[in-house]
Amino acid sequence: MDAMLFLRRARNIMITLLFVVVWFTLLPYGCKQGDNDPYLQQDGLSIRMISPVRGIPGDTVTIHGENFTSGVKVTFGSLLSEVLEVSNEMIRAIVPEGVDSNTTATVSSDGKSSNSLTFHFQMMDKMELADPTIFLYEDIYYVYGTGGRGGDVDRGFLVYSSPDLRKWDGPRGAKQGYSLTREDAFGDWGFWAPQLFQYRGAIYMAYTTNENIAIAKSQSPLGPFVEHAHLSGPTRQIDPFVFIDDDGKIYIYYVRLSGGNKIYVAELNDDLTAIVPGTGLLCIEATDVWEDTQQISWKVAEGPTLIKKDGKYYLFYSANHFENRDYAAGYAVSDSPLGPWKKSNQNPILSWGLVGIHGTGHGDFFQDTNNEYYYVFHTHFDNTRVQPRLTALMKGEFSELNPQGLRRITFNKESFKYLLINN
Numbered sequence: 001m002d003a004m005l006f007l008r009r010a011r012n013i014m015i016t017l018l019f020v021v022v023w024f025t026l027l028p029y030g031c032k033q034g035d036n037d038p039y040l041q042q043d044g045l046s047i048r049m050i051s052p053v054r055g056i057p058g059d060t061v062t063i064h065g066e067n068f069t070s071g072v073k074v075t076f077g078s079l080l081s082e083v084l085e086v087s088n089e090m091i092r093a094i095v096p097e098g099v100d101s102n103t104t105a106t107v108s109s110d111g112k113s114s115n116s117l118t119f120h121f122q123m124m125d126k127m128e129l130a131d132p133t134i135f136l137y138e139d140i141y142y143v144y145g146t147g148g149r150g151g152d153v154d155r156g157f158l159v160y161s162s163p164d165l166r167k168w169d170g171p172r173g174a175k176q177g178y179s180l181t182r183e184d185a186f187g188d189w190g191f192w193a194p195q196l197f198q199y200r201g202a203i204y205m206a207y208t209t210n211e212n213i214a215i216a217k218s219q220s221p222l223g224p225f226v227e228h229a230h231l232s233g234p235t236r237q238i239d240p241f242v243f244i245d246d247d248g249k250i251y252i253y254y255v256r257l258s259g260g261n262k263i264y265v266a267e268l269n270d271d272l273t274a275i276v277p278g279t280g281l282l283c284i285e286a287t288d289v290w291e292d293t294q295q296i297s298w299k300v301a302e303g304p305t306l307i308k309k310d311g312k313y314y315l316f317y318s319a320n321h322f323e324n325r326d327y328a329a330g331y332a333v334s335d336s337p338l339g340p341w342k343k344s345n346q347n348p349i350l351s352w353g354l355v356g357i358h359g360t361g362h363g364d365f366f367q368d369t370n371n372e373y374y375y376v377f378h379t380h381f382d383n384t385r386v387q388p389r390l391t392a393l394m395k396g397e398f399s400e401l402n403p404q405g406l407r408r409i410t411f412n413k414e415s416f417k418y419l420l421i422n423n
Contacts, residue, residue, distance in 0.1 A: 239254055293320055325352055328351035350394070
């Protein structure tokens with residue numbers, strides 16, 4: 001009985017060993033590797049790795065592999081990518097517009113194709129800052145505005161940063177994400193519409209609080225900004241924009257709340273602590289049809305921002321109530337920072353008719369690291385709901401000089417995009 005049991009066990013062991021030998025002998029012939037196997041080679045081309053493996057359209061990725069040539073093509077799904085650089089073992093390419101979900105990246109050349117690797121679409125949140133401004137400091141962009149997800153308009157201003165205007169990190173302010181808080185500055189409610197500028201080696205923030213204008217100061221764009229001055233006036237006043245001219249004179253554009261929202265300009269003293277008495281002048285009030293589409297008694301012109309170009313002053317502003325779908329932006333031109341101002345006959349240059357989303361306006365112009373002009377502004381959340389407002393960006397373009405020495409300003413519709421927060 002023991003001998004028979006021994007023989008059966010020996011036979012089972014021999015069968016198992018034979019099965020293992022056959023399996024490893026036939027494995028190269030009978031088992032096909034999946035398309036996402038990084039070591040699969042097809043026609044000599046091979047992808048080992050994509051870095052980063054997660055992103056959004058516009059990201060630059062590096063593809064590592066073998067046998068790449070100068071005529072190589074890279075596709076994400078069916079979308080062709082722009083190739084920036086190629087070597088035998090490396091490709092740098094841009095994730096194409098239209099990628100909106102996980103897809104596969106493939107390399108091809110002369111009719112030959114590589115294996116495919118999965119590229120993961122990065123889900124990102126749209127920024128929810130209203131009345132936004134962007135400040136460029138040491139090649140990093142910082143964005144501030146009213147409210148924001150997780151923000152409190154009665155506490156202060158959040159701040160986010162980005163190296164490229166595409167993906168934003170934060171909030172990154174020195175105080176739990178806030179760059180300015182009411183504990184350090186004038187005001188205790190309604191922190192709206194900040195603007196950042198540099199002056200005499202420091203960074204300043206002009207802002208609205210308690211329906212008044214204040215200025216705070218910091219050594220860092222992340223703050224903490226602390227109280228510098230409260231600029232009192234004859235009426236409630238909001239939406240400050242400080243402009244320092246080539247001759248060193250300092251001007252503040254702002255909105256007086258008196259019989260409507262009307263844009264004024266005044267001179268600031270050298271230490272930024274007070275408006276020079278008697279210098280306030282009316283710039284813009286809502287009088288044109290596009291500026292008052294609801295025909296309300298309290299007419300609105302607000303959100304001023306200024307560009308000086310070729311000796312001319314271009315004053316941008318928004319009109320209509322911000323909850324109106326026709327909230328839009330236009331501009332006026334003057335030979336002097338004090339006016340008089342002539343409104344463009346092209347107004348509004350930014351509206352829902354251009355970008356397809358309601359409530360476009362109240363933003364700020366800035367120049368990027370290539371000195372290109374961009375306008376950051378807010379829109380309604382969608383075309384059925386105002387709040388929370390979303391933060392958007394468009395490229396502004398100046399035409400050639402006309403015989404009057406003026407340039408026409410337009411927005412590149414294709415450049416419209418929302419600011420996205422890194423998750």
